[in-house]
Amino acid sequence: MFSTVFKRYLGRTTMANQQLKTKVQELIKSKPIFVASKQTYCPYCSQTKNTISEITQKAYILELDDIDEGSEIQDALYELTNQRTVPNVFIGGEHIGGNSDIQALKSAGKLDAKIKAVL
Ligand SMILES: N[C@@H](CCC(=O)N[C@@H](CS)C(=O)NCC(=O)O)C(=O)O
Numbered sequence: 001m002f003s004t005v006f007k008r009y010l011g012r013t014t015m016a017n018q019q020l021k022t023k024v025q026e027l028i029k030s031k032p033i034f035v036a037s038k039q040t041y042c043p044y045c046s047q048t049k050n051t052i053s054e055i056t057q058k059a060y061i062l063e064l065d066d067i068d069e070g071s072e073i074q075d076a077l078y079e080l081t082n083q084r085t086v087p088n089v090f091i092g093g094e095h096i097g098g099n100s101d102i103q104a105l106k107s108a109g110k111l112d113a114k115i116k117a118v119l
Pocket residue numbers: 038041042043044045084085086087097098099100101
């Protein structure tokens with residue numbers, strides 16, 4: 001009995017996570033710039049958002065600490081990118097990485113063109 005209930009619960013959970021993962025994948029594909037962020041305590045997120053906002057206001061920003069499904073979305077992003085930390089940035093559907101990757105692109109003089117190419 002317990003095992004049946006547990007399996008049903010697990011099955012639903014897996015399905016929900018798969019649906020969420022698919023939703024996240026769709027967002028990443030459809031948004032020119034996608035940033036998973038945490039607004040309450042993450043200085044790396046602030047720096048990334050500031051850097052991107054110097055180039056465009058069109059970034060799609062998901063504040064994971066501001067939404068109910070935030071931690072499940074963080075799990076989905078981990079499965080998709082092997083990166084659990086925020087910020088987690090995609091440009092034109094391509095996984096860029098975190099703030100250090102954004103700052104490295106900026107320092108190399110490549111961020112501006114990379115962003116403008118997908119807008
Ligand atoms: N090297 C990373 C550092 C990012 C980082 O450490 N982010 C922290 C928040 S400031 C994090 O994701 N901690 C785990 C969590 O919040 O779940 C980068 O450049 O983006």
